Amino acid sequence: MTDEQGKLHGWAAGRRGVLSRLRFTSLRLRLVVVFALVALTAAVSASGIAYWLNREAVLTRAQDAVLRDFQQEMRNRAGALPVHPTQDELQHTAGQMAGNSQRFSVLLVGQDASGKTVYGSSGGLSGFSLEDVPQSLRAAVDKKQAVSSHNQSPYHLYWQRVTEHGTPYLVAGTKVIGGGPTGYMLKSLEPEAKDLNSLAWSLGIATALALIGAALLAQAAASTVLKPVQRLGVAARRLGEGKLDTRLSVSGTDELADLSRTFNRAAEALEKRVADMAARDEASRRFVADMSHELRTPLTAITAVTEVLEEELDSESGGIDPMIEPAVRLVVSETRRLNDLVENLMEVTRFDAGTARLVLDDVDIADQITACIDARAWLDAVELDAERGLHARLDPRRLDVILANLIGNALKHGGSPVRVSVRVAGEGDAEIVIEVRDHGPGIPEDVLPHVFDRFYKASASRPRSEGSGLGLSIALNNAHIHGGDITAGNSPDGGAVFTLRLPRDASALTEGTGEGDAARGEGEGGTDGNGAKGGGAR
16 A cells, blocks of 8 residues: 555545544534533523613613603703793703703694694704604503592603614603693613623623533533543444453443443453353364264274175175165165264364365366266256356365255255256356256245254154255355355245355465365265255255
C-alpha cells in the first residue's frame, strides 16, 4: 500500500468514526441532544418569564407616571378653564400641559359659548388630533357613569396602547369633572420599546450561551459516562473474536464499575467453560482416533479371515456347510461394514483435528468422474455430461471420495438414471460446478437442513441401513478443504440435486501448510461399501 493510499484509508476510517459517533442512534448524540433540549427549554422559559415580567414592570412604571402627570395637568390646568372655553384658550392650555416633564402630546376638546366644538392641540393644527384617538376610547371617555357610594365620579380616566407605523403609543383620555373640556393625551413608548428590545437581545444571547454551555457539558458528561461503555463494547467484540482472556480494568463503586465487574466475571466463567468444552472435545476426538487405530489391528486380521470365508462361499466346491452359510455371509457383510465405519471415523477425526491436507494434481474432470464410475461398475446407471479437456488443480483422491458419495447416494436413495453434469462458472470461469441429479422422489423439506449432519438418517425405520451416516459429512469436509461447497436441493422436474462447487486451482489453500496428507494410503476414507452415502438421508 502506498503512502497516498494509506492516508486515504486513514481519512476514510476517521470519517467513518466521526459519522458513527454522530449518527442519531448514537447514545452520545442523543445525550447531547437531550441536554441541549432541556437547557433550551429551561433557558427559553426563564427568558420568557423574565422578559414578560420586566416588560410589564417597565410599561406599567412608565404608564403610571404619564397617566398621573396627565391627570394632574387635567385637574390643575384644564380644570381652571371656563365651562365654554375659546379655541385660543384650549390651544394655550394644551401647550402648557404638554410642557411637563413627561413630554406627551395633548388634545383638548370643548364647546364655546355658541355651542360650537373647538379643539386645542399642543402640536398645532398638524399635531395630535381626534382621529388619532381610538373610537372605543372616545366612547369610554364620553360615557357618563352613575354616581354611587362606590363611584364618586361620573367620568374616569381611560387609557389604551396602540401601535402606529411600528411605534408603540399610550393614549389616554378623561373629562373635567363639573363641566369643561375633554382632554386626550398621546405618549410615545419608543424608549421603553428600545429598552425591552435590548433586554430581549440580552436574554436571547444568554439563552444561546446556555445552550452552548449545555452542549459542552453534555459532551463532557457523555465522554465521562460513555468511555467505560465504549471500553465494554471493545472488550465484548474481543471476547466475540475468541480472545477469552479479555478483562476490563475496574475502578470506583458506581453502576458502570459494577457492570465492568459483572463482565469480568462472565468472561472468566465463559473462558473456563470454553476451556472445559475444548478439553472434553479434544479428549473425545483423541478417544475416537485411538479407538479407530486400536480397532484397525484386529479388523485387519478379521478382514483377512472373512476374505477367506468369502472365497469359500464363492467357490464351486461348496466348502461351507449350508446350515451356517447365512451366518458366514452376515459376518462377512458386517465385517466389511465395520471396516468402512472405522475408516470413516479416522477420516472424520483428521478433519476435526485439522490434520487433513491436500495433495494437488492436475485433474481432467471428465476422466476423473469416468474413472470413479467405472471403478464402482456404475457405467450403466449413470449419464455423464462433461466436456473432455476441462482441467482443474485438485486432490484426485478426495475428489473421488466426494463423487463416490454423491453418485452412490443418488443411486441408492434416488432413481436411475443418475445424471452427472459439469460446467464452469464464476469470474473468469474460475469455478467448477458438478451437479448430481437422480430421478427419485426427492428429499423431504424437513430433511434438507440435516443431510450433511453426521449419523443423520431421515427414516427411523432404517436405523441399520448399509451406510454409517458419515459419507455426506465427509464429502462436505473434503469440499471445504478445497475451498468449495456442496448444496442439496430438489429439482423442479423431480428428484434430488446435489451441487458441488470447487475452485479450478486450490493451490492457494496449501501455501504454507505443506503438501503432505496424513490420510494418504489409509483407505478411501469417506465411502461406505461401494462409495454410497452411509447416512441414508432419504
